[in-house]
Amino acid sequence: MRAFTLAALPFLISLNGCGGPDGPTEEHNSRGRGVLLVTIDTTRADRIGAYGYGGGGTDTIDRLAEEGILFEQALSTAPITLPAHASLLTGVYPSAHGLHDNGIFKLSEEGTPIAEVLRRHGFRTGAFVGSFILDRRYGLDQGFEVYDGPRQRMDTTVSERPAGRVVDRAIQWIDTLDLGDDYFGWIHFYDPHLPWTPPDLYRLRFDHPYDAEIAYCDEELGRLLAHLEKRGLMDELTVIVTADHGEDMDDHGEANHGVFLYQSTMHVPLIVSGSLVQKAAGTRVSRPVSLVSLPATLLRLLGIAADEMPDMVRLPLLDGDGATMEPATTAPLYLETYLPYYSHRWHPYLGLVSGKHKFIRGKGVELYDLVTDPQESNNLAAVRPEVVKGLERELQALLAEYSDLAWVVDRALEEGDRQALEALGYTGGAAGGDPFNRSLPDPHERVAGQKELNRARSLMIQANLMATPSTPGSQDPAKLERGRELLLQAQAILEDLTRDHAADPLLRLSLGEVKFGLGDHAGALPYFEQALAEQPDSVSTLFSLGVCYVQTGKTERALKTVRKAQSLDPKFSQAYMFLAWHHRENGNYGKAAWWMQALLDELEPGDPSLRQVEHDLALLERLMKQHQQAPTPPD
Ligand SMILES: [Zn+2]
Structure with missing residues (x-):
């Protein structure tokens, strides 16, 4: 049993x-x-x-x-x-x-x-x-x-x-x-x-x-x-x-x-x-x-x-x-990857496994015998043209049988998001264009560059760890300096890559992030704006952009952008802290307290930032009392 x-x-x-x-x-x-x-x-x-x-x-x-x-x-x-x-x-x-x-x-x-x-x-x-x-x-x-x-x-x-x-x-x-x-x-x-x-x-x-x-x-x-x-x-x-x-x-x-x-x-x-x-x-x-x-x-x-x-x-x-x-x-099994296109603007791959064969179509075609060559080191496409032809027909049949259903949603094109973005001044069309445009780069020629991009991103993660204090409020100057050196190294790699990969969305986002980390908010801004056009609902990009706006004097835009991040992800703490900080800086303690209380309501028991938030809220309540203000919800 x-x-x-x-x-x-x-x-x-x-x-x-x-x-x-x-x-x-x-x-x-x-x-x-x-x-x-x-x-x-x-x-x-x-x-x-x-x-x-x-x-x-x-x-x-x-x-x-x-x-x-x-x-x-x-x-x-x-x-x-x-x-x-x-x-x-x-x-x-x-x-x-x-x-x-x-x-x-x-x-x-x-x-x-x-x-x-x-x-x-x-x-x-x-x-x-x-x-x-x-x-x-x-x-x-x-x-x-x-x-x-x-x-x-x-x-x-x-x-x-x-x-x-x-x-x-x-x-x-x-x-x-x-x-x-x-x-x-x-x-x-x-x-x-x-x-x-x-x-x-x-x-x-x-x-x-x-x-x-x-x-x-x-x-x-x-x-x-x-x-x-x-x-x-x-x-x-x-x-x-x-x-x-x-x-x-x-x-x-x-x-x-x-x-x-x-x-x-x-x-x-x-x-x-x-x-x-x-x-x-x-x-x-x-x-x-x-x-x-x-x-x-x-x-x-x-x-x-x-x-x-x-x-x-x-x-x-x-x-x-x-x-x-x-x-x-023993129907053929469909495979695809559009990540090359959506993340890097490279040509994507479609493929299938049918019996012992794997067929892959990108800018070129590949054919492997998975039984005798499981490592896929020997492309047989040139020597077995008749097999390639048959599998191409099978792929077309699969695509015809399993093509877009009526209920597909491209998140980037959701009407609510589009309107909100247009209100922010963005008109970029995410994920537009033809993925099968023959002029797109072959991923095989670009994948080495992607490794360099990954190397830069791992330097950025290390720099991030350096900048994170072991206890709140205690920054180690030596660590901060080391973090800055890592970011400068990452920036050099990324700028080198722009020569051949200028259209790569992940590269552009990374350049924005590295400049942001170095405090160059004006330099980061155009990269984040481009990244947002690619991924209009990216909460982290919206937030970073908000910080860049406020640092470059575009306060109204900053508030709208961060509010958008907060509404997309009501559990995103930094958006609340940003809004509370902004209102506090402007003497609107009631508004600041409202956002801090809203954050407190979202936090789960045991959240590591709970004590800090409670402490900040108590401080704001004292300031409200001094200035005879009451908690004020956002406009
Ligand atoms: Zn996964």
Whole structure:
């Protein structure tokens, strides 16, 4: 009956033992069905023990694989966090859901993610994400009664929440479940994504910090499962472990992921384990499968009609009820990356895997035999023109079958945002132009420059750490000077890159950030204005721009811009502090106090800035009294 075993057996035995003669059966029947989807960001299949890796620490995942089904050749749909997650939650390829990159696209309300269907069927639903890239503003929260993730922070790194904290929050939610509840939980760990900063305990145990990050996630997953066991929620639980994409780690000249469609970033772990697939325990599936198949698979296993997700790709991973493994179809699997275009203004890539072949079309074409050449080092396109022709036809057919759905929303073009931006004086069209314009650069020729850009950005992160005092208010002049030197180095790299990469949006944003860090607000301003035209709802860019405006005497614009940042992200503390500071400087203590109180209301218990905010508010209240002012809401 049990799907898999963990350490807390005595507790379970005592639970089952108190059921009387018919107890265990009744109890079994009254248990709700649980599905836990675990996505570990940026995790290559070949860094997991169950996939043959010897240098890591993935005991929990390996045990799930032993007791479940392991897909040896699982592929993501795009090597980018938001598009890939949108596919695995909606069952729709990026060519159809239209979320082609992080930050600028959003899933429409009309999309049907799996959580929405399960909630309709009475499941409790909770999502716990580790990165701001999956913030609810991008639309993946649909169908989740709880959607919990980190708030936006102001620095060059993306706001992330470590695995331990993600699991803490998930456990709080699990503790609200009753034994009879059906439930669907999505857990997203962001740790293996750069920067690699594992807890010291893990850093010391592994040769590579990437392995340490994965091991940390694995142990936190183990802690979560142990908690479910303790709560008596394991019997009817099914766990799916996968990743949104891998990491190139220089296999194909890319430091990270997103630019290319090679296996280093497309091949991900996929393990399905637990009660719904018990009959197939221990199976390894060797044919290629796509993560786009997860919703169709889950609906089939749960006995829910596929037409409840009408747009979904109907290629379940498993045939029948989970006991038989061979698929009825070996349809080609679609791949894409538009990150080269949206982040760098380079030519994008489309591709597919069909049987043993991978076909990639960028400015040129590439063909690989994944069986004899899994490293994709030998491009066969020139010697197998007939295969290329056939696969090009298959790609066209895939694109025709899975093209833009009516509900696609380009976030950058949302009417409310557009109006707000026009009010601010921005008329730039984000994401305009033709991605397949032949004059766009070939990413292969530009990826070395991207590495230099990454080097500059990591210098900026180090400089940021230097500028952050260990205790509030204590700045170490030597550290500040060192931080300034790092920023000057970064600036030199970036300015050097503008010769060949002047149109690169990330380069322009980085130049704005580095000048901002050096206190050159007038110099930073045009870069932030351009960056905002690319990503009109970027809260951090809006805020930086607001600071540049106020520092260059454009106060009205500054206030409008920061208010926009605050309204887009009501949990963005710096916007409140800026507005409070501005009003205080102008003697409007009542307005300043209103913003400080609003911030206090947004802060969660235990927030590290809580005491400082309370202290500032008390100060403002004294000033209000002295000047006979009352708290005043904004105009
Ligand atoms: Zn990712």
